[in-house]
Structure formats: structure tokens, C-alpha cells
Amino acid sequence: MRFRLTPQDTSFFEMFARTGTILVEATAVLTEVIGSDQARREELGKEMExxxxxxxxxxxxxxRRVNSSFVTPFDREDIYQLTSRLDDCLDLMQAAVDLMVLYRIGELLPGVGDIVQVLARQAELTAEAMPRLRSPGDLSDYWVEINRLENQADQIHRRLVAALFDGGYDAISIMKHKEIIETLEDAADAFEHVAHTVETIAVKES
Amino acid sequence: MRFRLTPQDTSFFEMFARTGTILVEATAVLTEVIGSDQARREELGKEMExxxxxxxxxxxxxxRRVNSSFVTPFDREDIYQLTSRLDDCLDLMQAAVDLMVLYRIGELLPGVGDIVQVLARQAELTAEAMPRLRSPGDLSDYWVEINRLENQADQIHRRLVAALFDGGYDAISIMKHKEIIETLEDAADAFEHVAHTVETIAVKES
Amino acid sequence: MRFRLTPQDTSFFEMFARTGTILVEATAVLTEVIGSDQARREELGKEMExxxxxxxxxxxxxxRRVNSSFVTPFDREDIYQLTSRLDDCLDLMQAAVDLMVLYRIGELLPGVGDIVQVLARQAELTAEAMPRLRSPGDLSDYWVEINRLENQADQIHRRLVAALFDGGYDAISIMKHKEIIETLEDAADAFEHVAHTVETIAVKES
Incomplete structure (x- = not known):
């Protein structure tokens, strides 16, 4: 068993773990949005909000805790950055749902669900990693796998964009779909940025 | 009356106030651009430059002052960030005007002026806040109101994009308008980033 | 002859010089891509990778060297930033090639090669500047010229976008070309950001 930090410091890890759980819930909503109609998507948009x-x-x-703490488990600026990058993941997934609703996109191009599956896996791994930030050096499997998943999302994204331009869609449908697909790919990138921040923390602690 | 800092430090506040005034002037130009024709827009583009x-x-x-000062009224990096974020507001408003001229956009979608009105209000509040940076803790009204205005700009932006896709416009007009509207919304975001920097400074000083 | 730093520190300059050389090679590939057909572009895409x-x-x-060095020739965070910004130049040039291949763009709008020429010149200047980082204060010619070239790239970019919208192209071709042109302009911007980082280092060292 590892050395435990003081209770005060510990709660930072709990706070990050809470955000990890929210990210998993967000990917569940996003997965349901993919297969839903406009009316249900509007309801799910409220859940996402x-x-x-x-x-x-x-x-x-x-x-608030960073600003009021005398001692923090790692550099204040790394805590800020991790918080801000976790927030980006959520924002981008919400933005994707918002666009589907706003554009009344109807049935999505087959394959959009594949990127969402990658996001769901990235969110799970992130949620598992957050409580383990106490020993960031043990998290190398996590960030290697997140990077691999990001590359996978990028491949799917490129395949989808090519299909979009080759598929006889009209220009307006292409514009709408392209923005949605790019927002999902940006979310996969955002999970990679979270993992990169964790890697930076691990390097400093080592 | 509040404690005054030394004259040298004071001039930072004067410098930021000067930029605030320029932002107000820029929103006045932008407001005129909205209702003008191509020829007048080109002239106003020069004024914006x-x-x-x-x-x-x-x-x-x-x-230059930061690099040559021994003492600064707040952290050097916060001064850099505030300077850079004020600059973003101006750059984005100029970019919006440039796009209208470059795209020979003609009559704008009704409602674009509503975002510009929000920007004008954000610029006024920012200009009023800058000379009051001496006591940043008193500025909470400012950043709360800037955030509220950004949310309003975002609502208008979304309403406009929906109208654009539903309005029977051709794909090329949609592309042009969408980019202009998004640039204006980015400017509203940039004002929020300025306010966020001020909030960060206030938290450190408190 | 100038004072030489210790061998350990020197190798940072050699490392940056190596990246400079790679950037010059990348602009050579990019230049060939412009005039090639789809099959050859796909091969060149692999070279770019x-x-x-x-x-x-x-x-x-x-x-790795920064993390293991006791002494670095300039601030660690500036080394990180310079590394990351050089990387952006390469990423954006690769992204432009990828888009041309992915979109099966065919013959490019006349004038796209003009931006690539600007990038080639920026890469040369950057490669020449990297080994001279030992005395960053002598590099003012470099960053002034990089800024001038960025302005030139921006002018070409704007002329191309206007030509695109005025040229009777269909909406889908406009979308594809616009994204490629903007990615090239972003690469010119990225070279300017490298120069700006060098300027910041020079100011601190002076």
C-alpha cells in the first residue's frame, strides 16, 4: 500500500474523480443522441447542459481549493491546467450535441457513432486514472492508450470526411456534418490533452 | 479615497485605460459597418486598421514598460495576458470587418447588428473597468455582467446560425455569413477572457 | 569568435538546428505536392509523414534533455515553447498535404503555390536562425523578415479567398480549397510564432 497524503490534499483527487464520472455520463448521453430523433435529442441536450x-x-x-490551500499535491499551474482540460472534454461533447440539435441534422452519416465509441472508451480510462493521480508514474498505460485511441478517432474522422465529400451529399449537409464530426474529433483530442497534462505531472514527480 | 500607487505603477492602469477607449471606438466603427454599403465599408475598414x-x-x-520596470502593480505574466487578451478583442472585431469587405457580403442577415450591440456594451464596461484595476476586488460587477453579455451573444449567434440554415440561403452565402457571425461571437468570447484575467488578478490580490 | 557555452548546452542549439533542417525538407515536399497529381501526392504524403x-x-x-539537465541555455519554459512551436509548423504543413490528398483536390487554384514559396523562405530563415540562438540578440533581422513574410502570406491568402468566391466555383470546391489555403496561412503564422518566441528569449537575455 502506498503512502497516503493528508486528507486535505487527498480531496483534490476526489474532485478530479468526480469530473471523470461526469465525463463517463456525458459519453452515455452522447451515445444515445446519435441514434435518437430530433425531439429526443432536444431532451438529451438538456441533460447534457x-x-x-x-x-x-x-x-x-x-x-477555490487551490486558492485556499497552503500545500497542493502538485504544482498549482498543473492543477489549473488539468481542471481546464477536463472541462474542454465536456464542453466539446456538449457542443457536438448542441450542433446536432441546432442543425436539425436528422439521420447521421453512418460511422459517426464509431467516434463516439472511442470517446466513451477515453472517458472510462480517464475516470479510472483520476483517483490514481496520487501515483502518476503508474499511469503510463493510461496515457499510451488514450493516445492510441486519439489516433483511432483521427482515422475515423478522416474516413468520414472523405465519405462525406464522395457521397453525393449537398454542400449544406456536408457543412453541417463536417462541423459535427470535427467537434467530436476535437473532443478526442481534448482527452489526449488531459493525458498529456497527467504525463507532465508524472515527469515532474519522478 | 484609496491609497495611490507610485506614479510609475499608475501608468500601467492608464495604458490599459487607453486600450479600453480604443475598443469602444472600434465597436462604434463596427456598428456603422453593419448598416453601410460596400464602398463605405472599405473606408471603415481603413479606420479599423x-x-x-x-x-x-x-x-x-x-x-516595454513591463520589461523595464522593477516593480509592477501585479504579476508580470498577468500583465502580459491582459495585454494579449485586450489585443484579441480588437483583432477579432477587425477580422469581422475585413471579412465583410473581402466577401462583398452585401446586406447582412437581420440580427447580426444584435451581436454588435452586445460587443459595444462589453467594450464600454471593459473601458470603465480598466482604470479601476487599482482595486480589482471591486470589479466583480464588471466580470459578472461581461459573462452575462457573452451568454447573450452566444444565444444570438445560435439563433442566427439556425436562421441561416433554415432561411433558404445558398451554400456560399451560408459559408460567408457563418464565418462573419462566428468571428463576432469569438470577439464576445475574447471580452469574457479579458474579464476572466481580471478576475484571476483580483483573486491573487485578495 | 563568440564565447562558446559548455558542450552540454550547445547541443540544445544543435537539436533546434536539426528541426530547422527538417522544416526546409518539408517545404521542398510541399512545393512538389502543389504541382503533382493525386497518385504522386499520396507518395509525397508518406514522405511528409x-x-x-x-x-x-x-x-x-x-x-528529455530539458528534464535531465541541471543547467539550460535559456528558461526551460522557453525551450518547451520553442519546441512546441517548431512542431506546429511541421504539423500544419503536413495537414495541408493530407487535406489535398484526402479531398482529391485535383488541380489547385492558381496562386496556392505563392503561399508555399513564402513558407519555403520562412523555413530557410528559421533553419539559419536556429544555430545562432547562442546569441539571440543578433537575430532581429530574422524575426523582422519572418513577420514581413507572414504579412505577405496573409495578403496572398486573402487574395486567394476572394478569387475563390468570385471565380464561379461550386460550394464544395470552395469549402475544400478554403480549408487548404487557411491551413497554409496557419503554417505561415506558426513560423511567426516561432520568431516571436525567439524574440522573447532575446529580450530576456539582453
């Missing part, structure tokens, strides 16, 4: 509020509260709790 | 040069000079004056 | 791997290795070598 709820999750985003909870994410904001979790982020503010971390920042 | 002038303002952008004055903004650059104001920014360089701040940076 | 190779260069990108070599760039990544060079960047990782720098970061």
Missing part, C-alpha cells in the same frame, strides 16, 4: 453545470461546479470547487 | 495600429502601439508600450 | 516522425523524435530529444 445539466452535466455541464455539474462539471463547472466541480471545476470551481477545485479552483 | 488605424485603430488596430493604435492598439498595437498601446500593447507594445505596456510590454 | 516520415518527416513528421523525425520532427517528433527531435522534439522528444529536446524535452
Amino acid at each position: 445539466e452535466l455541464e453545470h455539474r462539471g463547472d461546479e466541480a471545476a470551481h470547487a477545485v479552483l | 488605424e485603430l488596430e495600429h493604435r492598439g498595437d502601439e498601446a500593447a507594445h508600450a505596456v510590454l | 516520415e518527416l513528421e516522425h523525425r520532427g517528433d523524435e527531435a522534439a522528444h530529444a529536446v524535452l
